[in-house]
Amino acid sequence: MGKTIKEISVALNEAQKYQAWMKEIEEDGRAGVQKVWKQWNNRMEKEKKKQEEHDSKVKFDASFLSSAEQLLAGIDEAGRGPLAGPVVTAAVILPKNCEKFLGINDSKQLTKKAREEFVSIIKEHALAYAIHFQSAKVIDELNIYEATKQSMKKSVENLGICPDFCIVDAMQLPIEIPQSSIIKGDAKSLSIAAASILAKNARDEYMEQLHEKYPVYGFDQNAGYGTKQHLEALEEYGYIEEHRKSFEPIKSMVEAKKERVLI
Template structure:
């Protein structure tokens, strides 16, 4: 008879139900039952991940083969750029199993997926729109312009563009998708690239302006950030048309 340790190790290494497992369900040892339960939960989670992955792929596939997903990060913060990305993925792209809206993933998972997207994408581009341009145009127009630039800079021209809740001034056929990063694998990939690039930018900015805590709040209006603004005033990277920065500039 196999020991509990041997069975647990074998189940951890397994990726599907196999013939040798037929007696495990009836094995009354508590340790075996715990390992078996964990194995079944892992299989179910994997099944759900695969189903969600397939749904995202099917969503994109309805628009053609070369579909570019477009998303942004940083429309709401008081400081830093808004960052947009456009991504064309290969068909299926099983390597991105588990990729989701960037807000649903941990920083570690985002960074891992970011590398995988860059490795497997047929084409991608990331664009940074400065606070200066945001103040000049307004955040909506600045984001739209940045997204358009991301699409135009792809080295492969897509057949179709799916954009997270935005319509762009481009000649390529497009669709504006509400909560697109939860429906489209290409938009989710763009979300990951934009979010990861912006977070890195703000962490670098924190080295230049350590008193604001940019590495912790990425420029959003947290209590810590607002207190730093009151004490030190805005930097050149703050958005002068956003409150309370706007009122501080008048003062």
């Protein structure tokens, strides 16, 4: 008597690669068996794609170094566009053996749960990492581009190890270390993707804490971005210290307030 569909399903769930005994399953005419066989093949295809993407990112990072002893730092940011809160940057130096980071991708492509899991892995296994918060006040003083650049510079300087080369997501930094600016770097580089995860997770946590203090703006849902609910709350309650006064519509609100004071 052959195996039940449930027994076959359990065996396939435990299998990580094609094995000789699976030929019998391929030829099994039962619809239920073919269904679990198709599911297993789809899972293997996804795993294969994930491995290929990982290998491509590792190869991309290695292309910037002239020897296996050299170290690469990936740098990225989170929060350039929101109306409130800091811009957060991160720099990460990953080890040569990167299999533990399989599945790391641009932080925007990952679920919150996946980001949180990867944050733990990155912090445990990275050779060095640093996270820097640039306040709304500094953003208003410098402008968002310059504030982000200066924050990235601080992240690199705060690394416990000095890298031999830096790759930065779409930015050129005022640092002495050789560097390259990479457009859509978080989709091409494992190091930049890891930095993007650290930066986004740290910023999301900050905005969730800010929500506890100012719940009317919905920072736990919008992370400071100008959603309809956030804009309506601004209209009704006005702005707070954490709002960026150089960003519209807050800039106009600040100017209107000044005019009222002068009258």
